[in-house]
Amino acid sequence: MERVVLFAVGGGGDPVRHQPLLDAFEARGCRVIAPAFERLHPRQATWDDYLARPLGLVEALRDVDPGAEVAVIGHSIGAWAALCLAGATPWSEERRPLDVPRDPRVSRLVLYTPPAGWFAAPGALDAVKTPMLVYVGELDTFVPASEVEVLKAAPAELDLRIVPRAGHFSFVHVPPPGMDEDPAFDRDRFLDRMVDDTVEFSLR
Incomplete structure (x- = not known):
């Protein structure tokens, strides 16, 4: 059976910033689907802007x-869209559940810095049974x-890793300009291991 990997890019919208990770999956014979999106600005974003992410991911899987x-x-x-x-x-600031698309084909999740506060409401994660590396x-x-x-509330296998000295963009091979790392963080060494562990977990 064809091995399919769907990559869900962050707010910048450009999956090329993660190219070494995508290349590692292709080297293992996987079909990699990595749609690009419009840049998302959280302070100006509407619910429709957020919803466009999971909708776009489902659309990218149309011929799978x-x-x-x-x-x-x-x-x-x-990562938020992947969880959806x-x-x-997800729940709104007004404490109402929000309707988002699902896809039963999701078999593994690898999440880098997922904004999990959206799922803090009781029961918000009850349907997540997919093994997760976070x-x-x-x-x-x-x-x-x-x-x-909060992801510990999901009834799923969870490997949660808090990376010492890492920041939000430490998981991106080409981070946005001006994003400095902590001097004690060995970025290249970490990314090499992250890619290896991501591929291994995803293809189990």
């Missing part, structure tokens, strides 16, 4: 066999490590 298993890897808002596809229900940076100021702890 209905019986296929799809490993989904996502960074930041892409796997059954998570990374968050110890120094992430966009998605604090404590926020990601």
